[in-house]
Structures are given as structure tokens and as C-alpha cells.
Amino acid sequence: MTRYYLSKNYNGLNNAGNKAKTDIEETLSKLGYKNAGLPQTTYSNKIAGFLITLAGVLKVLFTVSANDVVVVQYPFKKYYSFVCNIIHLKRGKVITIIHDLGTFRRKKLTAEQEIKRLNHSDVLIVHNDKMEIWLKEQGYTKPMVCLEIFDYLSPSVNNNTQEPNQKPIKVIYAGALTYKKNRYLYSLNDVMSKWQFELYGGGFEEAKIEDKTLFKFKGFVPSDQLIEQVSAHFGLIWEGDSIHTCSGDFGIYLRINNPHKVSLYIRCNLPIIIWKEAALASFVAENKIGVCIDSLEELDSILSSISAESYNEMVRNIKEINKKIASGYYCKRAVENAESLLQLT
Known part of the structure; x- marks a missing residue:
């Protein structure tokens, strides 16, 4: 069994969503996971980003074998269901880490549509027990794990101190x-x-x-x-x-x-x-x-x-x-x- 994650093109790293996803890629790499797709890129050009991410998804066909595990970060836009189907076609397993739910974030999905999409995963890593309860209430029945809180990787350190009684x-x-x-x-x-x-x-x-x-x-x-x-x-x-x-x-x-x-x-x-x-x-x-x-x-x-x-x-x-x-x-x-x-x- 080989353990993989799937990288993609990130349109800049200054927003919280991309920062969280690239941190997880770094952590998975340290755990011994390999990238099943193409190397991580940060092109701002939408066409270049689309082509690079699509090529990485297609590469999964040739990377993943039976019993392999692939961590997919969600949402993965139009690719999520497709890449899960590829992994299962190759008889691999999918762990999905949720970052945002479309039902709430951009309201482009109904709860029913979201559950149908997430059902492509074998195990979900959700934010917390409240999200776990909501997903169960909407009809999700597969195993779930709570992250509890997002990590935040950075070499920076804050050495500033504040006196508790300082005003304001x-x-x-x-x-x-x-x-x-x-x-x-x-x-x-x-x-x-x-x-x-x-x-x-x-x-x-x-x-x-x-x-x-x-x-x-x-x-x-x-x-x-x-x-x-x-x-x-x-x-x-x-x-x-x-x-x-x-x-x-x-x-x-x-x-x-x-x-x-x-x-x-x-x-x-x-x-x-x-x-x-x-x-x-x-x-x-x-x-x-x-x-x-x-x-x-x-x-x-x-x-x-x-x-x-x-x-x-x-x-x-x-x-x-x-x-x-x-x-x-x-x-x-x-x-x-x-x-x-x-x-x-």
C-alpha cells in the first residue's frame, strides 16, 4: 500500500484557503505521503492553472494501484467526484479533508448535492463535532474524523508581550x-x-x-x-x-x-x-x-x-x-x- 495526496495549482498563497491546503500537503509529505499528481504550482493565470490541475488529476490514473490511499482536499471544484471515481476504479481508498462546504460558503450546492458528492469518499475528516452532526443530519453515513482545529505552519515566531493591565x-x-x-x-x-x-x-x-x-x-x-x-x-x-x-x-x-x-x-x-x-x-x-x-x-x-x-x-x-x-x-x-x-x- 502506498499513501498519496493530490496537489494542484494554487492561485496565490495569500488567502486562508490556499494556506490551509498547502500546509496540509507539507504535513502529509512529512508523514511519508507522496504526491499522486503534478508538483504544486502557484500560477495566477487561470488557463495555466486549469491545465496543470487537470493534468495532475489524470496522472492519478497511472499512479494509484489497488489498496493505495489518497488524501483529497475538498472542495476540489469540478474535479472532486471525477478523481474519487478514478481512485476507486483503481481499487484505491479516498480520505477527504473538508475545508469548506459549498452549501454554506458560496451556496452553489444544496445539502443533498453536497452529500451526494461527499459520498464518493471512504472517510471524511471534518472540522469539528458540530460539522459532523450536520453532515449526519443531512444523510451522510460513512465514517468521519474530527480535525478539531487547523494547523498553521510558519517559521515566524511572536516574541511580543502585552501587560494584562495595559490600557487600552x-x-x-x-x-x-x-x-x-x-x-x-x-x-x-x-x-x-x-x-x-x-x-x-x-x-x-x-x-x-x-x-x-x-x-x-x-x-x-x-x-x-x-x-x-x-x-x-x-x-x-x-x-x-x-x-x-x-x-x-x-x-x-x-x-x-x-x-x-x-x-x-x-x-x-x-x-x-x-x-x-x-x-x-x-x-x-x-x-x-x-x-x-x-x-x-x-x-x-x-x-x-x-x-x-x-x-x-x-x-x-x-x-x-x-x-x-x-x-x-x-x-x-x-x-x-x-x-x-x-x-x-
């Missing part, structure tokens, strides 16, 4: 900053007095902010550089239109999704502020690496009530999780568990 308390948010994507950002003026917001990303519409002194716009910073440079107290996980709850499509998705930025914040040694109903809230609470909130209106009182002892404990715990995600621990564990399940099927 600095909270960062990294991601899309447009009014359309995260309208809540533009409604914070009335609920912020004891903390300052540092924003990393693109699309910030500063003209829509009433009190600009509460915000520091840092622009887009490459992740390796961000890990080294950021100096703040917390990282925020919040999505949607409202400061009262995570609303809209992106807020709903938080209930079953593992945002990659949680792992980025951990690499920055930042305790997490997260919506209580987010899927990763239980991970944050159980590992004591942050605070879970119902509404952003609570932040002033919650942040001012955190003792220096409690904050320092969060940072110590974050640093332990940091070591794990920097080494590919969660991916390795999930893949090994998936391999064990394959032996039972």
Missing part, C-alpha cells in the same frame, strides 16, 4: 473588512470605550466610521510578517451584520466551521474572543485560551474584569496550543485516525 486593551481582527462582508465593524462606536480595535486586511471603508480614534487600520500584512509583528491582547472571531450576534450567512456558517484565522491568532500568541455559538467556542473554553461572548456589547465589561492572573493563564495555554499547530499535530492525528478507520471498512 488591544483587540485585532484579520480578514475582509468591507461593509458588505462585516457590517458589524461599522456599528461599534457606541459599545467601545475600554478597548481599541486593530484591523488587518483589505476593503476597510474608513469614511463609514464615526469615531476613527477607536480603530487602527493596518492594511494587508502577509501572515508570516503578522505573526512576528502583531502586538495586542486578543484576536476576535466574529462575522456578519450585527454586534448583538453573528448573523447572516457568514454568522450561520460559524456554527459548524473552523475559521482559519483562529489558528493564525494562536500563532500570534493571542487569546481568542469568540461568539458563544461558534463551533470553536467549545475548543476555546475547554483549553482556556480565551473568552466566549454572546454580544460585542459585553466586551467593555468582560475585558475590564479579566484579572492579570487569568489573562496570563490564557497566554500560557495559547503557547502550548501554538506548539501543536506549528508542528502539524492536528492534521497528523486526524489522518492517522482516518487511516485506522479505513482498515475497518
Whole structure:
């Protein structure tokens, strides 16, 4: 039996989705997996990228043999069902690692269509137990393994320290900053007095902010550089239109999704502020690496009530999780568990 993963062309590595996928390829390679396709490329030209990825998929026909295992990362656009069929035609087995669900992310698939597609896999690696429950409720019946949290590989290290009692308390948010994507950002003026917001990303519409002194716009910073440079107290996980709850499509998705930025914040040694109903809230609470909130209106009182002892404990715990995600621990564990399940099927 030979173990494979399938690489492809990635249109740039500055977005979270591609970063997560290339990290997994690197981790699998260290586990002894071989690339069944063509070498990883990062061409921005769509035609070149399409042809390279297609050629890599077709190469699987000549690479995979009976009883081989292939890890496929999902979504894989138009190729997913096709490549799974090729692997099964060659009498191999498929482990699928889910990054995003089309039912939620772009709403281009119904739940029924998504389940039909995922049924091409022999074992699924899903984000968390909430996603596992949702897939079962939609009719998925094959074995599943929970990743728990995404790893984040980077040689960068954050050696900055923040005094827990330093004022103002600095909270960062990294991601899309447009009014359309995260309208809540533009409604914070009335609920912020004891903390300052540092924003990393693109699309910030500063003209829509009433009190600009509460915000520091840092622009887009490459992740390796961000890990080294950021100096703040917390990282925020919040999505949607409202400061009262995570609303809209992106807020709903938080209930079953593992945002990659949680792992980025951990690499920055930042305790997490997260919506209580987010899927990763239980991970944050159980590992004591942050605070879970119902509404952003609570932040002033919650942040001012955190003792220096409690904050320092969060940072110590974050640093332990940091070591794990920097080494590919969660991916390795999930893949090994998936391999064990394959032996039972």
C-alpha cells in the first residue's frame, strides 16, 4: 500500500484557503505521503492553472494501484467526484479533508448535492463535532474524523508581550473588512470605550466610521510578517451584520466551521474572543485560551474584569496550543485516525 495526496495549482498563497491546503500537503509529505499528481504550482493565470490541475488529476490514473490511499482536499471544484471515481476504479481508498462546504460558503450546492458528492469518499475528516452532526443530519453515513482545529505552519515566531493591565486593551481582527462582508465593524462606536480595535486586511471603508480614534487600520500584512509583528491582547472571531450576534450567512456558517484565522491568532500568541455559538467556542473554553461572548456589547465589561492572573493563564495555554499547530499535530492525528478507520471498512 502506498499513501498519496493530490496537489494542484494554487492561485496565490495569500488567502486562508490556499494556506490551509498547502500546509496540509507539507504535513502529509512529512508523514511519508507522496504526491499522486503534478508538483504544486502557484500560477495566477487561470488557463495555466486549469491545465496543470487537470493534468495532475489524470496522472492519478497511472499512479494509484489497488489498496493505495489518497488524501483529497475538498472542495476540489469540478474535479472532486471525477478523481474519487478514478481512485476507486483503481481499487484505491479516498480520505477527504473538508475545508469548506459549498452549501454554506458560496451556496452553489444544496445539502443533498453536497452529500451526494461527499459520498464518493471512504472517510471524511471534518472540522469539528458540530460539522459532523450536520453532515449526519443531512444523510451522510460513512465514517468521519474530527480535525478539531487547523494547523498553521510558519517559521515566524511572536516574541511580543502585552501587560494584562495595559490600557487600552488591544483587540485585532484579520480578514475582509468591507461593509458588505462585516457590517458589524461599522456599528461599534457606541459599545467601545475600554478597548481599541486593530484591523488587518483589505476593503476597510474608513469614511463609514464615526469615531476613527477607536480603530487602527493596518492594511494587508502577509501572515508570516503578522505573526512576528502583531502586538495586542486578543484576536476576535466574529462575522456578519450585527454586534448583538453573528448573523447572516457568514454568522450561520460559524456554527459548524473552523475559521482559519483562529489558528493564525494562536500563532500570534493571542487569546481568542469568540461568539458563544461558534463551533470553536467549545475548543476555546475547554483549553482556556480565551473568552466566549454572546454580544460585542459585553466586551467593555468582560475585558475590564479579566484579572492579570487569568489573562496570563490564557497566554500560557495559547503557547502550548501554538506548539501543536506549528508542528502539524492536528492534521497528523486526524489522518492517522482516518487511516485506522479505513482498515475497518
